Amino acid sequence: MYVIQFLSLWLIPMVIACILLHGTYKRVPTYEAFVEGGKEGIQIAFSLIPYLVGMLVAVSVFRASGALDFFISYMKPFIVPLGLPPEVVPLALIRPISGTASLGIVTDLIATYGPDSFIGRLASTIQGSTETTLYVLTVYFGAVGIRKMGDALKVGLLADLISFVVSFFIVLWMFGE
């Protein structure tokens, strides 16, 4: 635990030092290279805007209209028999779509049931072990201007599903009910 915390604190500064030392050793004009590379960053950020606006507006509308809640209540009966506690079902369904919404649900679950309850641990594991699939796809494909996503969405969603099921069994196995 402390080793990991230490690493996460020291990793970035050490990476920066390594890059600078190696660059200087290889006689790269470090400052000029930095500026040149940085310029690309601005362009990428701006070209991302339309992709993100499109996706986030659609997700916000879907959520604010109550459609998301409806679908969750509709899907619950199918998911509960799998053994998943009904309280975390909304989290599992929202996790791939919206990062902020799922973070809100996790915070709420932890506040309600306690961080060290079964539901609290399961919610923490689900939130930590997967990414917001839709956001990842939008940003990565958007940054290079690819509009078609191919099979990436299906693969991402299936992997999320597996991650939820695995999270449930791991938490059950490690901490018990």
Added chain:
Amino acid sequence: MVNLIWMALLLIGLVFAGINGTMKDVNEAMFQGAKEAVTISIGLISVLVFWLGLMKIAEQSGLLSFFAHLFRPIAKKIFPEVPSDHPALGYILSNMVANMFGLGNAATPLGIKAMEQLNKLNGQKDEPSRSMITFVALNTASVTLIPATVISIRMTYHSASPGEIIGTTFVASLIATISAIMIDRAFYIRRRKKGGM
């Protein structure tokens, strides 16, 4: 596929708003969503400029291709279409490492850079290449060593052991990542059987 999902999210949302009488919320949400998207993009500028600047140094000094070289045995299996020692592999590896340590703001620029390199290999086509799909699939599942945000929430609510979910998170994300690779492979084989894309 994206067009369909996008349209469905919006239209279903609008129809529901009509039925539920949540049209007022939806009106607000639309512009809130747009605003949030711009805020995220603008917020990305700082980390993008910083990390892409640093990685440019690493690229010119050869550190990145050295990284790519180390990664070659595994990369050949996961990304068979990317030539060994290609800078894309260096970016992919750096992105994975950043993701593992929960350094989201470093992972995104590195991942974008990896996608750019993969796109060059793809010949700047409209459709994503096999490697691009694999890479994005890996990122949606990404192996996580330190779920920093979750740990901080647990601390806020006085968990007796905020970090106790590191183990479960790691195992769950590892299995999800391995599954993502296998599912991606299965979809690739299916695409190939269908002929072309």
